[in-house]
Amino acid sequence: DADVTQTPRNRITKTGKRIMLECSQTKGHDRMYWYRQDPGLGLRLIYYSFDVKDINKGEISDGYSVSRQAQAKFSLSLESAIPNQTALYFCATSDFRTTRTGAYNEQFFGPGTRLTVL
């Protein structure tokens, strides 16, 4: 089945370290997203990309950077990790289509990466 995968699934690191989270998809979707999830705060958008040459900041991009290496790959980097970046990180993809009743933009999420910064 076509899917969205994330590596690593769990990571513990120390303050100041550089960390990269990777996302790959076999759905053939153009659009990819990175979210972080914190208890009580929902899903907050970090960065998104609508195609290989397109990168956009989301609600909480400070302290993060991204790279869209190919249609299927979208990486999130923490240049110098800090403890308040401890969270569950989700990658998602979507395929914008227009149907008779309107646009369709379902997002498919990866399994998540649990990051702990000590």
Added chain:
Amino acid sequence: GENVEQHPSTLSVQEGDSAVIKCTYSDSASNYFPWYKQELGKRPQLIIDIRSNVGEKKDQRIAVTLNKTAKHFSLHITETQPEDSAVYFCAASKGVTGNTPLVFGKGTRLSVIA
């Protein structure tokens, strides 16, 4: 930009009762409103969505209603079952143009008590 408020943050119901989760949005140009369900330890998954040209949509035990004038939409789950226990997220976007990503509410943790 868009802001989505979701209430309540937690909800407990007896098995077989109904559950209602409400969301409000701020941008009157938003026209696509999906609901995602996240079971414990799992990824969020779409369960139902509604577009602004429709006032209500049903899929078996779940339904979503939209009031564009008041800028709010609600998720209704009837005859709740233990497997409905999860965190539910509402979201909004300007889906017709497709140029804006989803903005999510903070989530509602639903517990169905057997």
